[in-house]
Amino acid sequence: NAGVTQTPKFRVLKTGQSMTLLCAQDMNHEYMYWYRQDPGMGLRLIHYSVGEGTTAKGEVPDGYNVSRLKKQNFLLGLESAAPSQTSVYFCASSDMHRGNEKLFFGSGTQLSVL
């Protein structure tokens, strides 16, 4: 019953440091997404993937990179962290987009950049 699993759950970085957030799903979903959630703003899409080996930019991609080498995993990287990247990050997945597929979310990663 794992669904979508994110690691780590919490992380504190100093400005300029790098890190990778890992997302894993066990539902054989084709589509995976990375969102960030900030106070007073709705979730915003960073990057997404429509299948193994594919990635695309979302609404707020600057400062982030992603990779999807395996269908079940979607990695989000911060090469040089900035305080503006302090946020809660959520990974989500869904089945083939036919207009009626639910989004399944991980429990989030709270990231603070000092």
Added chain:
Amino acid sequence: KQEVTQIPAALSVPEGENLVLNCSFTDSAIYNLQWFRQDPGKGLTSLLLIQSSQREQTSGRLNASLDKSSGRSTLYIAASQPGDSATYLCAVDSGGYQKVTFGTGTKLQVIP
């Protein structure tokens, strides 16, 4: 650009009360609308999904309606319980993996 608004931002009700949460959107050309629940420090859990061709969906004490022409959706919670306390978000799918727009949510507190 699709915009999704949820008013009020916070709501406090006594236990047992029936309540309605509102979601409005600016572009009626949508594929579906989802209602999510988010507990503090947790991810989002999908409650109900209404396809564009549907008017409402029901699950237990929850009923969601959709009126595309007016750009509105409501989530009705019957006989509210303290365990219903959470933030409720709506998300509108305008037809593409990158075109899901989220509202900022309504934080609900049900007082015992």
